[in-house]
Amino acid sequence: MSKDIQFLEKVKYYLFLKTNWRIIFSGHGNYLDKFWDLDGYIDLTLPENIDISTSLISARLDLWVSDIKVNSLEADKRGYNRRHIPLNLFNSIDDLNNVPLANIDAGVFCYHNITEDYKRYVFAFKDYYDKFSIYQNESRIVKEVKEYLHYKPTYASLFKFALSIHVKSDSITSFETFLSMPYGNELTPNTWRYYFNQAIVSSKTGDQTKIMKYDFSIVSEEISIEDRKYLLTNFWSLNMESSLVLALLTPPKNDEVTARQIYQHLQFSSSNILLALWNYFQQLLTTDADNPFFKFNNCLLELSQHVLTSDDVETIGVKEVEVYENYTGQWNLFHKLAEEANVFAHCMNPYESRFGMMRFGAEPPLMEPHPFSQSNPKTINFSYRAFEMSPPSNEYTQFNGFPIMPYISFNEFDPFKFVKVYLVEKPEQISGFNNYEKFISILFSDPQNVPREDEQKDERHVRFIYMPAICAYNLYLMNNYSLHVEIRTYLISVAVTIAGVYFSFINVARYSFAWFLATGTSAVAITSLTINAPGVRQEILDKYGTDGQEFLDAWDIIETTTITLNFAYFGFYGARNIYQFVSNVDNITSALETFAIRYQQLSLKLQRILNPIYKSFYKTALITLEEYVDYVSRLNPILQNGKSYMWILDYKNLNGQFPLPSSYIKPDKLVNYLNDLQTEELAFFISKREIVSQLDYQTLPPSKFAGFTSDMEKILQNFNVSGKNVQQLIGDLKVAKNKFLVNDEIFIVKVKMGEVHSSTNFQFDMPTGNEPGVNIDFFRPGGILPSVDDLVNVGQKIYPREAIIKNANSMAHNNDWDSFKSIFGNNNVIQIYP
């Protein structure tokens, strides 16, 4: 394949694989020699024979916008095949115009020779418009089209976005051959898949030139597990580059099965692949954060998270409890933990770790001189001390001034054994772990009570990660190569992932590590220790027999569900992986009922022990269920026959985007909604801070979520009745915790279309969930906002409806409050707080 094809192959991959069109202009790098971040990315390194310097626009992603609404409904109805959106090659603009619009999903429009040497190709994605934010500038397009394309600008109305590429004349044949190439399969010549397979076959014979032409993210996505295993097993003899090996170690996105298969291949293969890989990559360790060893360790760490089980967690946890019960002290406690329970600490502050040691008086003899246990050479045995940045030089053998890594024998210990690594901001936190009572009080504190106004003062909590022993050892090696900052940043992000916390909410408890305990996997893992602490399960079984067994079974379901869902704090709105919740809702309902009944039958002592479970996870799971039931009871009456919330989620899973409301909501209900929308119009709450101090933007977001005015007025009444409690407003609207602060000035904005400046393109519509910027963890289809207890009419509920203001970014407020008010009319921006 020529380099032209190599390049366009990436473009085409983008066309047929990326059904959710998640394009992020990352703000990094430049346009031509780095990349566009395209949910993964397309490397836009240009082939040699496409000379961009002499062409007008050359290869760049260009966004064509017009105000004509594209009917993407047709495309949605048909549903895209996940892997193949057909390309249509048109030879002239007349050809293009003759094709019914509905038949074009994504087309390449071969335009004309812009110079003698170049031909211009435009890839157009017509359904992109509804999903992402854009800055509309019709006049510019018209100008550009007239000026540069020499054609009436109407074709911009056909396609909202286009990728235009100039190809040199001598490459045109191969280019067009490629464009007409279907995805195909391995057995059909002249198809994409055929060529890809040829590259894999060559790779397996030691010829890596073909496979190296592919973008590695494509290799990660496309290669079969069998080929992957073969290549990994033989990576050394096949002379592969490290980047290709890393691609093989990276599973396709959201593909847990493949991730587990890769990990298990490393773990159980008869040839010691991990040792070979480790020996290879550790030679590539440098102080550069981007070094292959760092990436290799990250790959292992991420793969391992797919095989980590609650048994692994509990095994360590139980041992940990035992050590704490019998031991006191500070640093020596961690050494004890390291030796007996496979628990280590990674201090995140190099200065603190260096000098903090002295402050806390850890005598040198307590320091482990070597990462391997002296009592049991099959385990690595380093604790807090070992993760410092500057260990004593006697840990290394120096060779010409360079440190030589300690020798590691894979025969002596199990590199796949899961260990627990605490991430410690400051050594002071470790001092909190100096006896069993503190351990219990710190780790089992009630998660629901933690993320509050004073959360920043709460430093009792720590984060941790479970990882294979080899990864912990690698941390040791990398730390000693001064990669501390990068390691720390990465570990924090992994800890976040494992804890099920995502950045959307991390700010809620920015410094409170309790958040990590309060949410998701880690919280359950820790809290479940109360049930799995020595003797507790047995006591329940001994005293309560089959009822006790029922109770434990019910808890296991709640635990599993919570681990999967990460709804520990937010309930139904804000829960991730809601698909799994909905598909298991019957089991969860039954488990919650059983748990509640049996819990009440337990002795007071057992109830006290299990109180953290009851107060946090049971109650949160219950709230989630109640909110879910309430939601579907409002959604179902407006759904078309045969449609359900599950159908909508299935569609999203399959197509990467939510279906349009018209495909699942009854036509009359949709009409009613839209009529009400026109009558009532919309309102939203906003803080002045958001306008005048968020200086990165001089407009509202392109899609502004809002509520029907009458509903928002009821929410406002609730707020007033609560004594203007900001938490009430946040809770009623189910928005992020820092959306409104106590020192904010808060306003309600009523969007009256008749009074809004006439030049805006504001449009009201039912949200699809595909809006630019939307947080889908909060989005629930059907224009439904969470039901709210009516504080004015006690005992009644408010059932607010949601809508979207499209093109809300079309008027700039320039961070000026008066300008912002003038957009909506001064009388429609009403202060409600303080």
Next chain:
Amino acid sequence: MGNYSKAISNNETLDFLLGYGVYLYPDNERNGLHDMSLTFNDIKEYSKEVGSNAMTERLMYDIKNILKLNITSSDFSKITGYIFLCLRGYYEEKIFDSLLSIDKEFRTLYSKKLNQFEKEINQTLDVKIEFTLYNDEYYLKNAKRLASLCETKFAISLTL
């Protein structure tokens, strides 16, 4: 202890000011991009803790250090934003007693960085895209807009 104080004691002021890692305040309506208004809230809190004079000195120290690093145009936009907010806080809102010192060293660093971005972005794109998503060019334009506001509203130039 406020977040800025913590970031200082943890040697993480860059992350704090630019909204990286645990310092990210995500904006749920903009794909979780950082909301600098909340960071500025923390800066105001720091000013209450140590006084506005110490705050402005520290902030300028951190900004200068950041300008010496390889940052993105989005970071550059935020830095410019903090400067504008501090100036506005002093001149208009009267929430700070002391003025952020825009000295020659700062102007030199700022101008150098601005030139670097302009050069990079112009080199890479010969036709301006005015309406893309939040990309390099967008943030550079935004930084220039804010710098221009500093000049027109407060008669303070950020460049040489």
